[in-house]
Amino acid sequence: MEKITYTFIVAGVVIKQDDKYLLVQENRPGTEVNGLWNFPAGKVEEGDSIEQTAIKEAKEEVGYDVDLIRKIDIFQAHSNTPPKHAFEAKIVGGKLDWPKNEIMDARWFTWQEIQEMKESLRSEWIIGAVSILESI
Template identity: 40%
Template sequence: MMKVMVFLFCYNEYMSMSQSEWEASIQRVGVVVGSLVKRDGKYLLVKENPNGKDVYNLPAGHVDKGEQLEIAAVRETKEETGYDVQLIEQFALYHESAPQSVKHVFLAEIIGGEEHAQEGEILEVVWQTFDEIAEHEKAGRMRAPWVFDVIGKLENRS
């Protein structure tokens, strides 16, 4: 019951905010969603350059004000990769304290769309094996530690 009450409190608090207040709160506590897609032994990743360094990430992004987590995950995947996905399950949840953020990762499958990288934000859409991703992790080319961790969890589950 406590979890439901906390969620309702947060939801009501956010829904009463203006757009600028919502954006400021997202910067304080980021709510991020990502889609984990595996097909034919390879994982769907996006190549980004957020701070002048090429890194790999899941298709992911922030939740818009009033948006459901699942809808945000589908939207972000479409925007970044061109693919339409269907979510299978909420697969993992991560919390980071610096900067403060919560990441919801959904297991998903492609149901349509055509591959293309989001102009201006995504350098490339790539499909890579776990071994290739492990090499990126060793070389410091993953966007964040949780990205490799969640892929490893699915790899170990298979």
């Protein structure tokens, strides 16, 4: 039996607009995730709910105020990785902007483009969450 080695939960938003999904490119020099694409997401802090974290991360990482539409699913690749809660979200305010010290870039991608850039994605949860939304 594998031991659990994580002690946190991740929450993120899947923002779709005009048939494209918003992803952010990680700016973490010296780490294996530097330059990889991800949803706006982050660790749930003590005292915050999973939903509050998802909303907060959208604002902090891409500058948008969002409303959560629904929880898409919970993704966990292995027992030694944190569970990732993905929420479908819609933009209700703000403008696209990101902290350059954390995010290299933020761009809109089609489902086809996301499938073709699998090696450049931080985690399988991106493919999983978008494929669920595409099937609805």
